[in-house]
Amino acid sequence: MTSISDEQLFSHADRVKGKVVVITGGANGIGRETASKFTQHGAKVVIGDRDVAGGEQIAKELRAAGGEVIATKCDVTVWEDQVALFQLAFSKFGAVDIVIPNAGVNEIHKLDEIKLENGVPLKPKLTTIDVNLTGVLYTTHLALHYLPQNRVDPDSLKALVLIGSIASWNGIPKAPLYTASKHAVLGVMRSLSPILEEQNIRIGCIHPFFADTNIVPLPAKLFLAGIPKTPVPRIAGAIFYAATDRSPASNGSAWLLTDDGPVFQVPKEEFKEGVYGMIDRRKNALLKGAKGIIYYANFARDIVKILGRPVLYTVAAVLLARFIFTRMVLG
Incomplete structure (x- = not known):
């Protein structure tokens, strides 16, 4: 793995000037910080969030600082909302260059809390999956359509950056739905990587440790008291770097923020250790x-x-x- 220092995270910032960034969940936390970073470096940012007031507030602040930012209501679980978000970006700015499906929630409903009706278990609520996976797939599906549109220069920057978690790699006790969704997001990135690489579209997946954001529930914050958290600005920087790095070799990488230390790039070639490696060897043997x-x-x-x-x-x-x-x- 290669470590990326904070000073390096914005070393390719010149690439985003004038580019159009679509980000879901941009009203608060990581999304808000990410929208701010892209705007500060000259990108045009379109924020979609259920928190309409929060989205409008950050958009207003960034416009006051000279940025081009618009915000609109978007529930990522509602297909029509997402379509409207992308159409707004495209009609307003004429292109979509970077897409960040950032909206996410924690373990809203507990899979192990069984509710009965007449002695029969009721259907569980899978809101966490709806937001963290179905919503991400909606955004990704639209990204695959809009990113190639109006692309004059085949070498111009186009990127899709997914937001995973340390839960993409380790199971989090008492959070099976969150863990499942974040494992899946990593799988989506790995599956799309060779397809998008052929189209010269960057893709990556960011995997932060716990950060001090509203997505972390209070019991988890109490449990993690005294443990170094991942700084939100560094997470936003990792998203920025994953989208803008000029090296084709880093395309399809995972980007780990394991604690309050640096960002680590995990090349796709290193997804082949342990069990991953065993499966990869058997797959290759079967094909050969x-x-x-x-x-x-x-x-x-x-x-x-x-x-x-x-x-x-x-x-x-x-x-x-x-x-x-x-x-x-x-x-």
Whole structure:
């Protein structure tokens, strides 16, 4: 892993001047700080947040400082709200260059709290998944559409930066829904990385340790009392750096903020340790071994299992007839 100092986080700030940044959850905490950093370096920022008053307040403050910022109501679990957010950005500024699906919540409802009705468990509320995963997928889906639009220079900056957590790597006790959502966000980044790399669109996933924001519930804050927290400005800086770094090698990286120390870049090549490495080796072996008589025997076995013998016999008969016909015609 490579450590990135605070001084380096904004070393490519010239790349964002005039760029259009769409950020969800930009009214408070990490999102607010991130919106501020991009605006300070000349980006045009569009904030979407359920907290309309908070969004308008930060937009007003940043405009007063000379920035181009607009804010609008956006519940990330509502598809129409997200569409309206992107359409606002595109109609106002003519492009979308950087997308940050930042909106997130903590473990709002407990998976292990069982409520009964007539002795039967009621359906659990999955609000945490709705916001932290479905909402992120909505934003990502729209990013995949809008980022390539009106792109004149194929080398111009385009980026999608997802927000994971230390919970993307470690399970958090009493927070299975939050942990599941953040594991999933890392998986989304890893899956999209090779696709977006071909389009010269940067992607990364930021993984902060606990920070002093409203997303951390009071019991967790009490539990973490005395333990160094990750500074919010450094998290915003990591988001900024993940979006703007010029090196193609860092595309698809995870960016770890494990405590109050520096940002660590984890290249995609290093997602291959331990169990990850075992799975990767077996996958590669399977792909390389998909040849020869054993492969074809296994192929035929699986086709019989899937389609049944009559279909296999029909296919075999057609292939045999074609072979005989080819031999007779071509000699």
